[in-house]
Amino acid sequence: MNAIDALNKPRWDDHDWSPLPPLTRDVDADVCVIGLGGTGLSCISEALKLGAKSVIGIDAVDVAAGAAGRNGGLLLAGPVDFHHDAVEKHGVERTLAIHALTERELETIQQETPGVVRITGSLRIAESREELADCEQQFAAMRADGLRVEHYDGPEGRGLLFPHDAVFHPLKRARLLATSVRARGAQLFGQTIARSIEPGRVRTDSGTITARHVIVCVDGKLEWLFPELLAEVRTARLQMLATEPQLPIKFPRPVSMRYGFDYWQQLEDGTVLLGGGRDKFEASEWTTDDAPEAKLQEYLEKRLREKLGVTASITHRWAASVAFTDSGLPIARELGGGVFVVGAYSGTGNLVGAVCGRGAAQLALTGKNSLLAPFQD
Numbered sequence: 001m002n003a004i005d006a007l008n009k010p011r012w013d014d015h016d017w018s019p020l021p022p023l024t025r026d027v028d029a030d031v032c033v034i035g036l037g038g039t040g041l042s043c044i045s046e047a048l049k050l051g052a053k054s055v056i057g058i059d060a061v062d063v064a065a066g067a068a069g070r071n072g073g074l075l076l077a078g079p080v081d082f083h084h085d086a087v088e089k090h091g092v093e094r095t096l097a098i099h100a101l102t103e104r105e106l107e108t109i110q111q112e113t114p115g116v117v118r119i120t121g122s123l124r125i126a127e128s129r130e131e132l133a134d135c136e137q138q139f140a141a142m143r144a145d146g147l148r149v150e151h152y153d154g155p156e157g158r159g160l161l162f163p164h165d166a167v168f169h170p171l172k173r174a175r176l177l178a179t180s181v182r183a184r185g186a187q188l189f190g191q192t193i194a195r196s197i198e199p200g201r202v203r204t205d206s207g208t209i210t211a212r213h214v215i216v217c218v219d220g221k222l223e224w225l226f227p228e229l230l231a232e233v234r235t236a237r238l239q240m241l242a243t244e245p246q247l248p249i250k251f252p253r254p255v256s257m258r259y260g261f262d263y264w265q266q267l268e269d270g271t272v273l274l275g276g277g278r279d280k281f282e283a284s285e286w287t288t289d290d291a292p293e294a295k296l297q298e299y300l301e302k303r304l305r306e307k308l309g310v311t312a313s314i315t316h317r318w319a320a321s322v323a324f325t326d327s328g329l330p331i332a333r334e335l336g337g338g339v340f341v342v343g344a345y346s347g348t349g350n351l352v353g354a355v356c357g358r359g360a361a362q363l364a365l366t367g368k369n370s371l372l373a374p375f376q377d
């Protein structure tokens with residue numbers, strides 16, 4: 001890997017930010033949230049909305065230090081599986097419920113943090129005849145269930161257009177939300193690792209947090225915190241690269257290709273961000289290592305040049321961990337004694353994670369389970 005690769009810095013880290021202070025003493029709170037990615041911050045925002053008197057959030061590193069600040073920035077409605085596959089696995093009612101919750105979450109993100117979302121629509125492009133036939137099945141199932149989808153035939157290829165999907169700046173979104181919840185009274189701490197989590201108490205190296213509700217919002221490496229989840233979740237590395245701006249804009253909408261294994265978007269300044277290839281390197285990508293790796297980066301670079309036709313030089317290469325489940329549904333439950341856990345979004349947690357974060361706050365503070373129920377078996 002060259003010097004750029006060694007930095008493992010996401011393209012999104014393009015603006016000023018003052019890191020959070022570490023926790024330095026014992027503290028009490030109504031709610032303690034562990035993990036300050038998009039999920040944890042949505043959880044905190046919801047807890048404040050629901051009237052929690054005191055909310056503390058901690059992160060081992062800082063706001064959106066993990067996948068939440070290092071992802072592709074696609075905001076795609078629905079569960080991780082394509083609609084027809086999800087219906088087959090989970091039934092139409094549950095699939096539509098998840099779809100509705102994620103669509104509503106997109107609106108909430110726009111209202112909560114104006115200026116970070118662009119409603120572009122998104123494309124699913126087929127790379128083979130077989131994939132095009134699968135697109136047809138998805139089209140038929142979505143239309144039958146009243147969901148918005150169009151056929152697409154354009155410079156990117158043939159497939160489907162989802163007119164209401166969007167893209168966002170994930171790191172800016174998380175930092176804006178962190179600033180907003182702090183202004184509303186939440187106390188946030190960085191460089192503060194939860195060393196032990198038990199009902200009512202979270203121990204860190206620099207202080208113990210006593211809290212009525214403890215909500216863990218961690219996606220990748222969730223099994224490190226709860227080894228009892230080892231049978232259900234598995235961590236993988238996802239990798240990306242970004243280029244210098246290339247104009248004119250070639251990709252006005254984000255694109256998923258090869259059944260979603262490759263994905264890209266082009267920013268308004270012309271920068272292209274491309275991720276994927278995990279399925280090509282399964283043996284090395286089921287890992288908790290979150291540094292970019294040469295072979296997969298070579299694959300991405302080849303796709304960038306040959307498939308996307310982008311010639312601009314590469315400026316960033318990065319990676320992060322996410323957790324997968326066999327069902328494609330996240331972990332979203334109370335483990336007992338007021339400890340809640342949400343995570344493992346199988347690679348698409350920008351909207352689902354935020355819904356689950358809010359759902360965990362709702363369940364903890366009100367006992368209502370309407371946001372989490374569609375995700376639970």
Ligand SMILES: Cc1cc2nc3c(=O)[nH]c(=O)nc-3n(C[C@H](O)[C@H](O)[C@H](O)COP(=O)(O)OP(=O)(O)OC[C@H]3O[C@@H](n4cnc5c(N)ncnc54)[C@H](O)[C@@H]3O)c2cc1C
Nearest residue numbers: 035037038039060066067068071072074194219348349350
């Ligand atoms: C390259 C890549 C591309 C992706 N593209 C997309 C996409 O386009 N669209 C989409 O929807 N999803 C995408 N995803 C998935 C999405 O990024 C994640 O599912 C989502 O961001 C998870 O957010 P989170 O807040 O739940 O968890 P995380 O981002 O994992 O945040 C958890 C936080 O918890 C902290 N933490 C962990 N352990 C501890 C501890 N012991 N004590 C204190 N803090 C701790 C971490 O430092 C981290 O900041 C992508 C992921 C990657 C890696």
